[in-house]
Amino acid sequence: MPVRVLRPALWIALPVVTVLTMAGVGDPVTETIRYLITWLLTVLVPGVLIWRVLAGGRSVPQDLGFGAVIGICWQLLVWATCTGLGVPSLQWVLALGFYAVFFAVPALRRRVTWQPGPGWWQPAMAVLLLLAVVRTVVGLLRAWPLPPIAFDRHQDFWYQLGLIQMLKHDITPPDPSVLGEPLIYHWFANASMAGQSVMANVEPSHILMHQWQITFVISLVLAGWAAGEALTGKTWVGAVAGLLTGVFPATLQLATTPVVEASPAQGVQGPTGALAALVMLGLVGPVVQILRKQTTRGTWPAMILMTALATGTKPTVLPIFLAGAVVVGVYSWVRERRPPWRIVVLGLLAAGFFLAATSSLVGSTGGSRIQFLAALRAQPFYASVSGDRSFPATGGWVLPTLATGEPRLLLFVGTLLVYYLLINSARLLALLGTTTSRARGDPAYWWLAGCVAAGTCITLVFSHTGYSEYHFVRTVTGLGVVGAVAVASTLVDETTRWRPVLVAGLAGILTALLIRLLWFPGPDGPPTVGRVIVALVVPFQVLAVVGLVVVFLTRRRSRSLVFLQVIVLVVAAGLPNQVAVFSSNLYHSASDRLVVGNRNDRVYLTENEQQAMIWLGENARPGDVAVSNVFCMPPRFYTYCKADAFWTSGLSGVQQYLGAWAYAPKNLEATQNKTSFLTQPSPWPDRLQESLDAVRRPTPALLTKLRQENGVDWLIADLRAGPVSPALDRLAAPVYSNPDVRIYRLR
Helix, strand or coil: CCHHHHHHHHHHHHHHHHHHHHHCCCCCHHHHHHHHHHHHHHHHHHHHHHHHHHCCCCCHHHHHHHHHHHHHHHHHHHHHHHHHCCCHHHHHHHHHHHHHHHHHCHHHHCCCCCCCCCCCHHHHHHHHHHHHHHHHHHHCHHHCCCCCCCEECCHHHHHHHHHHHHHCCCCCCECCCECCCECCECCHHHHHHHHHHHHHCCCHHHHHHHHHHHHHHHHHHHHHHHHHHHHHCCHHHHHHHHHHHHCCCCCCCCCCCCCCCCCCCCCCCCHHHHHHHHHHHHHHHHHHHHHCCCCCCCHHHHHHHHHHHHHCCCCCHHHHHHHHHHHHHHHHHHHHCCCCHHHHHHHHHHHHHHHHHCCCCCECCCCCEECECHHHHHCCCHHHHHCCCCCCCCCCCECHHHHCCCHHHHHHHHHHHHHHHHHCHHHHHHHHHHCCCCCCCCHHHHHHHHHHHHHHHHHHHEECCCCCCHHHHHHCHHHHHHHHHHHHHHCCCCCCCHHHHHHHHHHHHHHHHHHHHHCCCCCCCCCCHHHHHHHHCHHHHHHHHHHHHHHHHCCCCCHHHHHHHHHHHHHHHCHHHHHHHHHHHHHHHHCCCCCCCCCCCCCEECHHHHHHHHHHHHHCCCCCEEEECCCCCCCCCCCCCCCCCCHHHHHHCCEECECCCCCCHHHHHHCCCCCCHHHCCCCCHHHHHHHHHHHHCCCHHHHHHHHHCCCCCEEEEECCCCCCCCCHHHHCEEEEECCCEEEEECC
16 A cells, blocks of 8 residues: 555544544543544644744654643643633633634744654554554553443542542632542642543543543653654654553563553553653653753743643652753763753752642642652562561651561562562663763763653652552653663664664563463462562573573674663563553453453442432532542441542532541641551541431431531432431432432432
């Protein structure tokens, strides 16, 4: 098929395949079309035009990738303006007004020109986007059926959904689970979804769970491509970077177990962490121009916009960015023999935005602390071998197992540390940019290496009450692999001998395949330190031996060729697992194998519970408040139950008098690094007692107090959560009932 025919055919296939595959997992066709058009017109296209005017024009792929990120800044500005004025429905007017102004101004209109590129880049990009979309649908969306299907969805999903519901109407949102408490959280991703929900007329739950995931992975591929191309100026590097960020992310898993997270930075229950990885890639655009002294008049405004976006995305981004600035600042000062003021400004910009956000946008960090190697608690076999079942962020300054000083446990901790570094080795290869002759003179590679090292190391010294220290390394998920590919490209020149490189890649793939097929599934019997070493480390040692053999047998070895072989070997070794996971998900999807919720999982919700909250959301008005007996998952309340039932506010969008309190700052701080935040007593015991009494032992005086003094409009009584008084039928107005939930209107 001629390229001139193939190119449009692939671009047409992208939206068609997206709509059809999403219809297969429950998304209405018209809903998907509305959402994709909304994202295209309010995020991608404006972002491309803004980036092109400010700092773009180097290539279309770069404009698309960095535009996909800066377009979120524009969309958030539109959302904040219209929502702050109390007219969210006017977002389309402002969004379309952008085009009228842009094309009415000749100076702006003249910037809409495109630099020609290689003829293959468009088909290649279309294929990558198709693969990324299909992988996301069959591997992620299919596993998360839309409400009200009974399912065991992670509690964080309901928390994120509740924020979106609040942000549809308010730019200074309250905590949806605790009436009168301000929301201290990094909610920019949620605000973007809230704006898109209003503009596309799509349910927030559908956007969070399915629709946003598609546009995110498209943006991830585009941004990965743009970052790789911006670092090297080579289109092929961009294509490989896009492949390894959004389609087959370079996480190195060799044996089938233990399973290593293989998702390209995605998580339905964690859109803030996903957006952080995307923003980190977007920052490459202006940072590279500033570090290389290639700025235009708009580079610094673009830098400020992206830094502002990073501020409310995740509290991991700016510390990582600042660490990279410190590393490249020291390097540039030594090399240039004078203060690198442009880098000083970069650091001050990041530090200033971060400090400004600490009071309102950081959030979820209460109870966290410095604890060396605390992240290893979440690594395979930790509790079973060490016997340490302490809660995260509790104990001394070091991991309790390490503090024992017992040689056996020290060896075990060392094994887990090595394993952590090995599974992230493809990203850590970006650090080679500070050692290779062609890259180490470029400050961009020093900044990138500093960011990757910071994300990897902060994870090991920080302890979060919910293991969220891992968001630091996830933030550099895409950046690290882009850096590794870029470093590899600097090792290639006209004298490069490709046969040894291809042999290294083939050896990596074959070794990984054999290990995957022949390696035993895990420790045979109770795990011991020796068995754990065999299960976790020995597969990587086998790969290392194969790599040494390949390098040793290579004639006329040079340092550059050896580094190139190592990068290719490691990246190639990660592909078999990625392809196997993709193939398995594709097969299960094609064979219509149903995904069934686990009724025994504590976060399982019935269809009746979800349907009741959907009804409430459809009948409540903005500003309404509800009281309920739902605080914990599973629903039945008892002292020290896990208070993370955010689904009442999430599905209904109705402010709770008191709902789940697990993530409230007061609750996180109350742990005092001694207990789990999930099982803390409520910081609002009076509200808790009133809520329980309103459902179990209602009196006219109590219901009148809730209605008149606290502004409560609705009462939610979940029969799975505990007893419900028959007197409610007399004291309040019954408006909804099903086998699991009753809803009343307070008189």
